[in-house]
Structures are given as C-alpha cells and as structure tokens.
Amino acid sequence: MQPTLIEYDADITCIDTMYLHEGHAACYLMVNNGHAAFIDTGTGNTVPYLLETLKLKNLNIQDVDYVIPTHVHLDHAGGAGLLMSKLPNAKLVIHPRGAPHMINPEKLIAGATAVYGQENFKKLFGEVVPIDEHRVVVAKDNDEIELGDRVLKFLDTPGHARHHFCVYDKTSDGIFSGDTFGLSYREMQKGSVDFILPTTTPVQFEPEPWYASLDKILAHNPKNIYLTHFGCVTEIVKLAKELRQDIAKYAEITKQYLHANNSENKIREDIESYLQKRLQPNYSNEEIEQFTQFLQPDLNLNAAGLKVWLSRIEKAA
Numbered sequence: 001m002q003p004t005l006i007e008y009d010a011d012i013t014c015i016d017t018m019y020l021h022e023g024h025a026a027c028y029l030m031v032n033n034g035h036a037a038f039i040d041t042g043t044g045n046t047v048p049y050l051l052e053t054l055k056l057k058n059l060n061i062q063d064v065d066y067v068i069p070t071h072v073h074l075d076h077a078g079g080a081g082l083l084m085s086k087l088p089n090a091k092l093v094i095h096p097r098g099a100p101h102m103i104n105p106e107k108l109i110a111g112a113t114a115v116y117g118q119e120n121f122k123k124l125f126g127e128v129v130p131i132d133e134h135r136v137v138v139a140k141d142n143d144e145i146e147l148g149d150r151v152l153k154f155l156d157t158p159g160h161a162r163h164h165f166c167v168y169d170k171t172s173d174g175i176f177s178g179d180t181f182g183l184s185y186r187e188m189q190k191g192s193v194d195f196i197l198p199t200t201t202p203v204q205f206e207p208e209p210w211y212a213s214l215d216k217i218l219a220h221n222p223k224n225i226y227l228t229h230f231g232c233v234t235e236i237v238k239l240a241k242e243l244r245q246d247i248a249k250y251a252e253i254t255k256q257y258l259h260a261n262n263s264e265n266k267i268r269e270d271i272e273s274y275l276q277k278r279l280q281p282n283y284s285n286e287e288i289e290q291f292t293q294f295l296q297p298d299l300n301l302n303a304a305g306l307k308v309w310l311s312r313i314e315k316a317a
C-alpha cells in the first residue's frame with residue numbers, strides 16, 4: 001500500500017485517500033517534535049495508506065496525538081473509527097454537532113447506504129467503526145489544542161455542513177478547510193491559476209452562513225488553504241471572491257425552480273452551463289468538454305444538495 005504524497009512546508013504532508021480515484025480527496029499529516037495529527041482521514045479503505053505514511057516518516061502509531069475530521073461526511077471522516085482503533089494514544093477532535101455521529105455512526109451509515117446502496121457502500125467507504133466517547137474531544141468555535149509546540153485553532157464554519165469546522169495553524173499560516181473553501185482539483189490548475197467551485201453536497205447547504213464562514217477564514221489572512229479536494233491553494237482572496245459569486249449564483253439558479261417539476265434536473269443543467277461559462281476565459285473548448293465530464297460526479301452531488309435546500313425553502317414558504 002504505497003501512499004501518494006505531496007510534501008508541503010511546515011511539516012505538512014498531503015496524503016491521497018484514493019477515494020473514487022487518485023487526486024479526488026486528500027487528508028493531511030502534520031508533525032511537530034515527534035507529535036503527529038491527521039486532519040481528515042478519508043474512508044475505511046484509506047487507513048492502510050495512513051499507517052504506511054507514518055512508517056515512511058519514522059513515526060510510531062503511539063506518536064499520533066489527534067485525529068481531526070473537519071466534518072462527518074464519509075469521504076472526510078468515514079475512516080476515523082478504524083484509524084482510531086490502530087492509534088493507542090490518539091484523541092478524536094470533532095465539531096460538537098459531529099461528535100454524536102462519530103460515537104454512534106448508525107445514522108451516517110444509513111444515510112450513505114440509502115444514497116449508494118449496500119454493496120457500493122462497502123466498496124466506497126469500507127468499514128465505519130464507532131469511537132469510544134472517552135476518546136472524543138469536542139472543539140467549539142475558537143477552541144485551541146497544542147500539537148508539540150504548535151497551536152491549532154478551530155473555527156466553526158457552517159455553510160457546506162453545520163457540523164463543519166476549519167483548522168487554523170499559525171505555524172504554516174494555513175487553514176485546513178475541509179469542504180468550506182470549495183473544490184479545486186490539481187488537474188484543472190493552469191500554471192499558477194486555480195479553478196474553484198463550491199461543493200453543495202446534501203443535506204445542509206446554507207448560503208448565508210457560508211458567506212460568514214468565508215469571512216471568518218479571510219479574517220485570519222491565511223497564506224495557504226489546504227483543501228480536501230484537493231491540495232494547497234494560495235490565491236486566497238481571489239478564490240474566496242469567486243467562491244462567493246458561485247454560491248450566490250447557485251442559490252439564484254435554485255430559487256428559480258421554486259415549486260417547479262423536475263427541479264433537480266433543471267438545476268443540474270443550469271449549474272453545468274454556468275460552470276462552462278466560468279471555464280471559458282481560461283480553457284480551450286476541448287478542455288472545457290473534458291472538465292465537464294470530469295466534474296460530473298460533483299455536479300450531480302451539488303444539484304442533489306441544492307434540491308434539498310430548495311425543498312426546505314418550499315416547506316417554509
């Protein structure tokens with residue numbers, strides 16, 4: 001199980017979780033004075049890669065102090081329980097709204113099984129293992145923990161999900177953003193220019209809290225943002241502006257279909273056209289075609305999440 005790694009400054013290693021395909025989802029290992037932490041874990045199938053990465057870094061399983069999923073979606077936290085079972089000294093640090101689901105993952109499993117089916121569930125996520133509540137530390141907004149002489153601060157960042165925090169690390173001047181700072185795949189990077197898009201996965205997309213979360217991230221003036229999907233981006237102010245515009249556009253598109261039939265498909269078509277327009281200034285027609293195909297799974301998830309949000313608005317109206 002040879003892991004695919006990207007090494008960044010400040011003892012941060014990006015590890016490919018191998019979820020869906022190479023380059024789709026990452027998690028991170030951070031080290032300080034022999035103390036280690038994983039930020040996001042990938043799925044149960046990722047765990048062998050994480051243990052192998054420790055070996056490559058000459059670290060023991062005893063050296064891992066913390067396992068820190070940014071939120072409890074299974075591509076970020078599905079492997080947390082299995083990983084914790086291999087790490088005798090580790091505490092799980094998690095958002096208050098995520099903690100119950102890590103201690104008893106039944107609802108997470110049922111939710112994902114409903115979406116993906118029993119057989120696919122196992123293939124995609126492997127084994128989802130409950131975590132002993134005595135090993136779980138809840139991190140509220142602005143709470144801090146120490147890793148060696150490094151301080152990690154947690155920022156409550158709803159918008160993608162209400163159980164989402166981001167992790168600010170002063171040492172790297174970086175923020176681990178989970179899904180709050182959107183998706184930006186390395187395949188789509190052109191020179192030093194990144195392309196970013198939001199991830200509005202079911203079931204807790206909320207535009208207004210998301211804008212506030214982006215403001216909170218920008219207020220820390222980070223030099224680096226470490227995305228789960230995928231890797232480090234540095235043009236923070238520009239990307240945040242684009243992300244905010246995209247979220248607003250997604251919300252506007254969605255609201256057009258209030259009480260409409262077949263709204264999910266219509267939303268799906270509209271966000272795809274919008275995406276293609278966004279790509280036009282920087283990419284050839286051939287590349288746009290290629291990236292539209294490449295982003296199909298994300299567009300499907302985004303449309304499904306927007307539809308859930310629309311249904312909530314319809315019910316409240």
Ligand SMILES: [Zn+2]
Pocket residue numbers: 071073160161179201
């Ligand atoms: Zn997510």
